[in-house]
Structures are given as C-alpha cells and as structure tokens.
Amino acid sequence: MWREHEQWVKDAVAYIERHMREDVDVADIAEYCSVSRFHFHRVFRRHIGLNAAVYLRERRLAEAAVELLSTNKRILDIALEYRFSGQDSFTRSFKQLYGMTPNEYRKGFRCFRRAKEENRMKDFEENKEAQLIKRQAAPKGWMISGVYTHQYQVNIDPIHVHRGKASGMVRGADDADPQGFCTLMQMFKPGKYAGQRLRLSGFLKTENVKDCSGLWMRVDGKDEVPLNFDNMSDRPVSGTTAWGQYEVVLDIPPYAEAVAFGVLLSGPGKVWLDGIRFDIVDQSVPTTGSVVDNSQLPDEPVNLDFEMGFEGNGVSGQ
Structure with a gap:
C-alpha cells in the first residue's frame, strides 16, 4: 500500500x-x-x-x-x-x-542576482577550472566530498527553489569526468532513529544531467563499517526534470554509530536539492537498498567437503 x-x-x-x-x-x-x-x-x-x-x-x-x-x-x-x-x-x-x-x-x-550571474559567467569563461575549485565552500552544516570535486561547483541558489527561500545546487562542468562525482552531504549520530526504519525524502530538480544524480544515505557501524547503503543507483535521476520527490529508506540498527546522507551528481549537469525530511516509518514500508543483497545468499552453508568441484564445469572431485 x-x-x-x-x-x-x-x-x-x-x-x-x-x-x-x-x-x-x-x-x-x-x-x-x-x-x-x-x-x-x-x-x-x-x-x-x-x-x-x-x-x-x-x-x-x-x-x-x-x-x-x-x-x-x-x-x-x-x-x-x-x-x-x-x-x-x-x-x-x-x-x-x-x-x-x-x-x-x-x-x-534583482541587482544582486544580475551582478552575480554576470561576474560568474565572466570568471567561468576566463578560468573555468580555477573558478570551480574556488567555489568549493560548503553551506553551513554541510560538507563537500567526492572524486574530482574540482570539476564541480556547489552553491546556495535563491532563484531555483522548491519551497522557501533557497535550495542547494551542485553543478558539474561540461567536461566533468563521469568516473567522478560530487556530493553535498551531512553526517549525524543515529540518536532517536537507532533501531528504527528511516525514510529520507527530498525534492530534486535537474538540468542536463548526462550521467546520474540522486539522494543517498549510508548507515555506519563501528570503525566506519557501512551497515546499510542506498544511492539510487537503480533509479538515477538524469536529463532535465521538474521538481519531484525522491526517497531512500534504510534500517538503522541499534548498534549503528553514524548516518550520512546527501545529494550526489556524477558528470555534467545541475541538480538542485530542497525540502529534505526524515521520517520514522513502519515495517510495511520497504527498504530501498543494503550493503549485502541477501536474496543472492544460500539458505545454508554448501560444499563444505569441496566435493562439488568448480562452478560451471559439472566436475566433482577433479
């Protein structure tokens, strides 16, 4: 339901x-x-x-x-x-x-926006990579991470807003390497969410995303070992899309020590994030990802005496 x-x-x-x-x-x-x-x-x-x-x-x-x-x-x-x-x-x-x-x-x-856009375009054309590096100042409470982050730009956008006064924006340069990515993220202690099923939801808007973008959430245990994780890799947001709500649902084990979340962009394009919520949901709400796909695991241990040979060759004991 x-x-x-x-x-x-x-x-x-x-x-x-x-x-x-x-x-x-x-x-x-x-x-x-x-x-x-x-x-x-x-x-x-x-x-x-x-x-x-x-x-x-x-x-x-x-x-x-x-x-x-x-x-x-x-x-x-x-x-x-x-x-x-x-x-x-x-x-x-x-x-x-x-x-x-x-x-x-x-x-x-209005004047602020025009001046900002004109200066940004001038600087971007003069030295694109240097500008992208210079603009890696995260909004208060957030941090920037990823691979090849110098190819990305992070801003607070007061223009493209879902609701309220501002949104977060990540922009990949036209030549951003699709093997890299940039994420605007936060981490917090599980606290009241420990032992619960947690739903992260937020509104995303995209423009010319050539590879992929999406929400993500990770649950870490002791020594930063990931317990649960979903980055919407099976349902990425790409191309140009209007504001839409997306979600990630994960279990937060009682022994979890940290929860990380954010928005990510891989490759050229822009993604905006706004209206983030965290809700505790019941077991009727299915989770959206995990570190281990338990459906691929056998119900019991197998081939403990190695008599089944090698997989795929039908040979036993050879």
Missing part, C-alpha cells in the same frame, strides 16, 4: 508542476489521482509533511519569486498568473513566506 500511496503523491506533485498557472485546487488534484479528497489529503500530508493546499500555494509563490527576479512583469500580472485573486492577497502570502513584499524582494535581490 505504501508504494501505491507513494505513486499517488508523485503523480500529484507532477500534476501540480504542470498546472501551477491554471485554475486547479486540491479537489482537482485528488480527482486526477482517482482518490477521495479526504484520503488524498491524509496520504499527501504523510509523505510531504504539509497539506496539498499549502504545498500548491508555496510552489506557486516560489515560481512567482523567480518571475519577480527574472522578468519585468507587473506584480499584479504575476499574481494573477499564479492564480492569486489579486495583488493584495499575493502580497500577504508572499510576505508571510519570504518576510518581505514582492516589491521589496524584487528591489532587494
């Missing part, structure tokens, strides 16, 4: 991304997913952390914020485009989320 619910939520998020500028509401989204509004509301909140109406409004506000900085449209036109009843209601909602009016936001950040 969890997987069925997960698909409803993914379908709902994709529907919202396609119809933000249209006159749709929660009832339309629930109808699209072929579930009752009450049931949809409960499932959506369980997966996303807030109800669908709030989510839809905040996604519209985030896209409206992009319009404020990247276009010369009137604030009223932007408000109406994103289905607010007028400039007053748009301004109230925007100020509640961003702490300033749309006009203040446009005036305060």
